[in-house]
Structure formats: structure tokens, C-alpha cells
Amino acid sequence: MxxxxxxxxxxxxxxxxxxxxxxxYRGYDSAGIAALRNDKIDVYKTEGxxxxxxxxxxxxxxxxxxxxxxxxxxxxxxxxxxxxxxLSPDKKxxxxxxxxxxxxxxxxxxxxxxxxxxxxxxxTVAYLLEKYFDGDVMRTLLTVARKLQGSFAIAVLALxxxxxxxxxxxxxxxxxxxxxxxxxxSDVRCISRWASRVAVCPDGSAVEIxxxxxxxxxxxxxxxxxxxxxxxxxxxxxxxNGDFMLKEIFEIPHRLRLAKQGYVNxxxxxxxxxxxxRFRRVYLIGCGTAHNSGLQAASSARRLLDVDLLPVVASExxxxxxxxxxxxxxxxxxxxxxxxxxVRAAERVASLGGVTYAVTNTSxxxxxxxxxxxxxxxxxxxxxxxxxxxxxxxxMTLALLLxxxxxxxxxxxxxxxxxxxxxxxAVPDAVAQVLxxxxxxxxxxxxxARCKAVFFIGRTTDYPTACEGSLKLKEISYIHSEAYxxxxxxHGTLALMESDVCVVAVSTDPALKGKTAxxxxxxxxxxxxxxxxxxxxxxxxxxxxxxxxDPFVAAMVSVVPLQLLAYYTAKRLGxxxxxxxxxxxxxxxx
Ligand code: G6P
Numbered sequence: 001m002x003x004x005x006x007x008x009x010x011x012x013x014x015x016x017x018x019x020x021x022x023x024x025y026r027g028y029d030s031a032g033i034a035a036l037r038n039d040k041i042d043v044y045k046t047e048g049x050x051x052x053x054x055x056x057x058x059x060x061x062x063x064x065x066x067x068x069x070x071x072x073x074x075x076x077x078x079x080x081x082x083x084x085x086x087l088s089p090d091k092k093x094x095x096x097x098x099x100x101x102x103x104x105x106x107x108x109x110x111x112x113x114x115x116x117x118x119x120x121x122x123x124t125v126a127y128l129l130e131k132y133f134d135g136d137v138m139r140t141l142l143t144v145a146r147k148l149q150g151s152f153a154i155a156v157l158a159l160x161x162x163x164x165x166x167x168x169x170x171x172x173x174x175x176x177x178x179x180x181x182x183x184x185x186s187d188v189r190c191i192s193r194w195a196s197r198v199a200v201c202p203d204g205s206a207v208e209i210x211x212x213x214x215x216x217x218x219x220x221x222x223x224x225x226x227x228x229x230x231x232x233x234x235x236x237x238x239x240x241n242g243d244f245m246l247k248e249i250f251e252i253p254h255r256l257r258l259a260k261q262g263y264v265n266x267x268x269x270x271x272x273x274x275x276x277x278r279f280r281r282v283y284l285i286g287c288g289t290a291h292n293s294g295l296q297a298a299s300s301a302r303r304l305l306d307v308d309l310l311p312v313v314a315s316e317x318x319x320x321x322x323x324x325x326x327x328x329x330x331x332x333x334x335x336x337x338x339x340x341x342x343v344r345a346a347e348r349v350a351s352l353g354g355v356t357y358a359v360t361n362t363s364x365x366x367x368x369x370x371x372x373x374x375x376x377x378x379x380x381x382x383x384x385x386x387x388x389x390x391x392x393x394x395x396m397t398l399a400l401l402l403x404x405x406x407x408x409x410x411x412x413x414x415x416x417x418x419x420x421x422x423x424x425x426a427v428p429d430a431v432a433q434v435l436x437x438x439x440x441x442x443x444x445x446x447x448x449a450r451c452k453a454v455f456f457i458g459r460t461t462d463y464p465t466a467c468e469g470s471l472k473l474k475e476i477s478y479i480h481s482e483a484y485x486x487x488x489x490x491h492g493t494l495a496l497m498e499s500d501v502c503v504v505a506v507s508t509d510p511a512l513k514g515k516t517a518x519x520x521x522x523x524x525x526x527x528x529x530x531x532x533x534x535x536x537x538x539x540x541x542x543x544x545x546x547x548x549x550d551p552f553v554a555a556m557v558s559v560v561p562l563q564l565l566a567y568y569t570a571k572r573l574g575x576x577x578x579x580x581x582x583x584x585x586x587x588x589x590x
Pocket of ligand 1: 288290333334335339385585586
């Protein structure tokens with residue numbers, strides 16, 4: 001959420017515009033750029049997407065120093081006045097900010113009788129820089145940093161200095177260099193387009209980039225040596241039909257193979273037997289889709305492990321008094337590795353003596369830095385806001401990690417673990433068979449698009465799949481949707497069944513087929529329409545037949561028709577599937 005880019009290079013304005021387009025998944029309600037001129041700083045900003053900013057900036061002269069921002073509103077409504085950058089009243093500083101300045105009201109009072117141009121917390125930073133300016137921008141920046149509470153990645157232009165200054169506390173920020181210039185950015189994958197060497201700014205750091213390179217300090221002013229690495233160059237291209245989501249769904253078979261290889265090549269779980277046997281509870285913590293993968297992994301692995309498997313929503317975990325001590329292992333699951341709630345949860349586990357284990361798609365992320373162990377899910381860049389392939393890769397990684405935990409604890413035999421590794425090889429082909437039926441899903445989506453509400457139901461290991469199917473559908477189609485354990489429908493929700501309601505039943509366990517058949521009959525008897533996702537059919541439901549797989553890996557396959565169903569339904573309704581309203585990817589505020 002909110003993307004920041006800064007460039008010191010030839011054509012800094014056009015490069016910043018290009019970078020903002022790549023960062024647009026982080027927020028897309030307004031955007032702006034500040035360009036350093038010889039005697040002034042010019043600011044261009046507008047409500048709307050980067051395309052609107054490109055239009056506004058057509059013909060604007062180049063500069064060799066610029067900063068830019070794409071916004072996901074937190075404080076202040078969506079309008080041009082609240083778009084970043086903000087100028088200080090004397091117009092000597094321009095500021096862009098990602099995060100929340102939690103004490104901004106108190107700081108505004110401290111600033112006294114000044115007139116703000118926006119309703120944002122971020123503008124305060126520009127005003128503080130002017131107020132405390134002592135002739136040295138870095139010293140002033142550090143003075144301001146020590147006054148700010150909350151989360152922030154801030155980039156600053158100062159008049160007459162061919163430099164960009166920045167602050168980082170909690171919100172992500174990376175710097176990078178190449179033969180062509182020096183850059184800073186919210187996202188490693190994005191900056192890798194410009195920089196051949198990248199360093200993550202440590203939490204609690206102040207940064208100065210110039211043609212001479214990168215200098216980093218902690219908030220007391222002590223220098224920190226940047227830790228540069230060569231980033232993986234990331235391709236970021238939409239699919240043939242112009243959106244990322246369908247392309248990302250169709251990558252699932254390939255990415256599942258890489259996820260398994262990633263587990264094997266990364267050395268597996270990497271816990272000692274003594275450590276693995278110490279745990280009494282294993283938390284699986286994440287938000288949104290990542291939470292659903294924790295639910296799924298816990299549900300599938302419960303029978304394998306003699307330990308409590310506890311999936312918890314990250315924002316609940318932080319304040320929810322969950323017991324943590326040296327006997328707790330926590331898997332912190334996050335595609336981006338930057339979701340603030342999940343990073344805070346990791347910090348809480350670590351501060352209470354638990355063992356933290358990041359399961360992420362971004363090895364250089366804040367989450368990876370906050371955790372003792374990291375497993376990379378190897379899903380490759382995911383840009384559609386609604387997560388798809390990362391979910392399947394999280395399931396693959398977690399299944400293998402949890403099964404190996406069982407081996408170390410003695411509840412799973414080495415033979416069963418080896419069998420799981422073998423069975424997991426069949427998953428990509430099973431997913432490919434589902435993808436071959438995408439035209440059938442698209443036809444069913446025509447009917448779903450006419451419904452006013454859709455309920456997803458499943459029992460035991462199929463319930464988390466129902467949760468993920470429901471989340472996908474509501475996120476991108478805006479149709480009201482809920483997930484229920486199938487047996488729970490009759491305890492209230494049956495009252496909502498009528499002809500423009502659809503129920504999607506997920507069933508992968510033949511032993512529970514009969515129970516699910518009863519649930520389907522109960523809803524159709526009350527006038528609702530039913531669809532089924534199962535390796536078999538039900539008399540009262542329109543089927544989407546999926547291949548039968550090992551129950552431990554079945555969810556990696558059965559979720560795929562639901563991902564496709566959400567996609568095609570949203571398309572049918574004319575929604576912007578990659579950038580659904582009000583949402584953003586990489587939610588870096590609590
Ligand atoms: C946002 C996105 C969701 C995503 C969630 C967690 O809410 O809209 O699609 O599942 O963040 O993201 P993470 O990067 O932590 O997996």
C-alpha cells in the first residue's frame with residue numbers, strides 16, 4: 001500500500017512515472033511526482049491512477065532528481081489535495097510518505113497556527129522539516145525522525161540539493177545503484193528494473209542518496225554500512241488479455257514445481273530434532289489469503305501432528321493474548337512479506353521467546369528480517385491484488401514443512417514424508433487439468449454473476465478452500481459472499497436461500513460425500529442454485545469435476561476452479577480484476 005520511488009538519473013521524471021506504474025498495485029487512488037529544478041521544486045499530482053498522472057504530466061520538462069508516490073488513502077479522503085507529494089510552506093522541501101504518522105494531531109498542534117493544504121498525516125512531515133531546518137538537511141531529518149511515531153517510509157527533496165533524503169521505520173524502503181543512477185523504492189522487485197545492486201534500509205534508518213552513492217544512518221546519526229546484494233531481475237508483464245490475475249492463475253502448475261524445489265533446495269525445515277520436539281503449539285499467522293493458507297495447512301496436517309495447530313488472523317494475534325513461550329513455533333505467512341499486521345505478529349512471537357518462521361514470496365522482506373527462519377514459496381512476482389498462485393505455493397510449502405515437522409517429532413514416518421514428496425509431483429498436472437476446463441468455469445460464471453449472494457461450503461479440509469473461494473469472489477466481483485462449514489448452514493444461514501442465491505460446495509473427501517450431498521439438497525430444496533467442485537458429482541448440483549488427488553494435497557487443486565470462477569465472474573461484471581475498489585496489495589499499515 002502506497003508506493004514510493006525516487007531517482008537521481010537522466011530522465012528522472014519519466015523513470016519515476018514508469019516506476020509508479022509498476023508500484024500501482026500498492027495503491028491506486030491518487031498519485032504525484034515532485035521534480036527538482038534549478039531554483040524550485042515542481043509538484044504534479046492528481047486523483048486517479050497513474051494513467052491520469054501521465055496525462056497531467058504530458059510535456060513536463062525532465063529533471064535529474066525526482067520522487068513519486070502512488071496512494072492508498074488512510075488519512076484524508078481521495079482527492080488531489082490529499083495526494084502526495086506535499087510541499088513545506090516555504091516550498092523548500094517536498095515529501096512523500098507511506099505509512100501512518102500516529103501522533104500527527106499532536107505534531108500539528110506543536111506546529112502552531114499554520115494552514116495545512118490537506119487532511120493527511122503526511123503533510124505534517126514537510127512542515128516539521130521547514131520548522132526545524134538548521135542548515136543541514138540530514139541533521140534536520142534526524143530531528144524530525146525522532147519526533148515521529150507510527151510507521152513511515154518517507155522520501156524528501158530539498159531545494160538546491162541534488163540528493164534525495166529518506167526515513168524508514170517499519171514501512172518498507174530499499175535503495176539501489178547502477179551505472180545509470182541511484183534510486184530508492186518501496187519494493188525490491190520494482191527497483192531491480194533500475195538498480196543492479198540493492199540494499200534494504202534497516203528499520204529505524206535515515207538515508208541520503210546522491211550521484212556519490214548511498215549513505216545510511218541510524219536515528220542517532222551513527223553511520224550504518226549498507227548491505228548490498230544483486231536483486232533478481234523481475235519481469236512484470238500482464239497476460240495476453242491485459243490483466244495479471246488470469247496469467248498468475250495459469251502459472252500455478254509451474255510455480256508449484258518451483259515451490260517444491262524451493263523446499264528441497266532450501267534444505268527443508270532446518271530445525272533440529274530437539275527444537276522440533278520442544279513445541280507444544282504451532283501458530284499459523286497471516287492475513288487474507290495468507291490466513292486462509294494457514295487455515296488450510298492446519299486442517300490438512302492436524303492428523304499428522306501431536307501438537308496444537310493454531311491458525312490465527314495476524315491482526316487478532318497481535319492483541320489477542322495468545323500464549324507464546326519457548327514452546328511455540330509460529331509460521332508467519334505473507335506473500336509480500338510486508339503486511340504490517342503479520343510483521344507485528346512476528347515481532348510479538350519473537351519478543352515472547354517463540355520461534356518465528358517466515359513463509360513468504362519475498363526473501364528480502366521485513367517479515368524475513370523479523371523471523372529466525374525463512375522459507376521462500378517461489379511463486380514469482382504476483383501483481384494482481386487478489387492473491388492466487390501465492391496461495392497454492394504457500395499450501396505446497398506449508399504441507400512439506402509440517403510433514404517434516406511430524407518426521408522430526410516422530411509422528412510421521414520418513415516413508416510417509418517421502419510419499420508426500422512423490423504425491424506432490426502429481427499436483428501440477430492435476431491443476432493443469434483443471435485449467436483445461438477454464439471455458440466451463442467461464443460459462444458457470446455467467447450464472448454466478450447474476451446472483452445477489454454466493455455461499456461457499458465445505459467440511460474439514462474443504463472448509464478453508466471454501467473460505468478462499470469466497471474471499472476471491474467478494475474481493476474482485478463485489479458480490480456478497482460467505483464461507484461456511486457445510487454442516488453449519490442449517491444453523492441459521494439456510495434462512496437466506498432463495499432463487500438468486502448460489503451455493504458452491506467443495507468436496508474432496510469421498511468419505512464425506514454423502515454429508516455434502518445432504519447439504520446440497522437442503523439448499524436446492526429451498527430454491528438456491530448449487531454448483532459442486534469435487535472429483536465426483538452430486539444429483540442436485542452443476543458439477544465442476546476435478547481430478548482425485550492425495551487428500552493432503554487436494555486443496556492445491558480444488559481451489560483453482562474457485563480462483564477461475566472469481567476471475568470470470570468479475571470479468572463478466574466488468575470489474576477491474578487486478579485492482580479491485582478500495583483494496584491494495586502489501587498492506588503496510590496496521
Ligand atoms: C491484502 C490483499 C490480499 C492478501 C493480503 C495479505 O489484503 O488484498 O489479497 O491476501 O493482503 O497479503 P500478504 O502479502 O501478507 O500475503
